[in-house]
Amino acid sequence: MPRAELDERYSSSAAEPLPWSEAVTRLADAEVYWLTTVRPDGRPHVTPLIAVWADGALHFCTGPDERKARNLRTNPAVVLTTGRNTLDEGVDLVVEGDADRVSDEVRLRGLAAAWEAKYGPDWHFDVQDGAFANPQAGRALVFAVAPRTAFGFDKGERFGQTRWRF
Template structure:
């Protein structure tokens, strides 16, 4: 089990750190995430995307010609964020940043398991089939796509939770 450490510079050291299971549930239930990749020249690139928190890691997909993919070709380090502070303010919400290294998923069985997880979470809005070593979109908002999508998993090296009565809590893996 992963234990969080409250940073006393940014939170109440006497508070109880959120249980990792609560943070993992937030990551699982989120509908939208933001991913930050690094361009070849070192500039950050941030975009919203859908994904799944599955078996303790974040999974996402990207087309071969997308900026994310070009960035991953140069640097596999990423940060993924999600949360709900905007809706309820600092005291009511909780936001999470997961830092890690993206690893391409190419095994057909692993890809099928992730495609099933996407379908279970998003239904027909994001319905994928496995073709070779990538996803092919069966439906998205009423349409499909000809090209495939490469799938990546990001296991957390570090996660930081913000908000609530704890302030800032760091989890290391």
């Protein structure tokens, strides 16, 4: 279990650290995430995508020739964010870690089932040659991001900033 720290500089006097279990629930339930990777020249690249929480990590997929996959070949460091696009309610979450390629076919089949359960039959993937396969979308590499550090930004009257160290 990660250690939670409330940053009092950015928190109301009534704020308490957000429990990691609540952050995990919100990470699992979110529908859209923003992935930040680093281009070979050091510039950031940000893109929205879908993901699933499983086995203590966020998982996303991408075509092998997409910008994010090309970036990950040279630098696995990523940031995934999700939350509400509102100022005074909800919780925004930031997960920092390394994107590790998942190629084990048993694990991929479980993740493919999780994708379809969360996003519906339009997101059905078969597993083939250590990747997702879809007749319309083609081949997709799957990556897992286990949090190294995470932040929660609780908004509203009792606003607070929680940092989790793993």
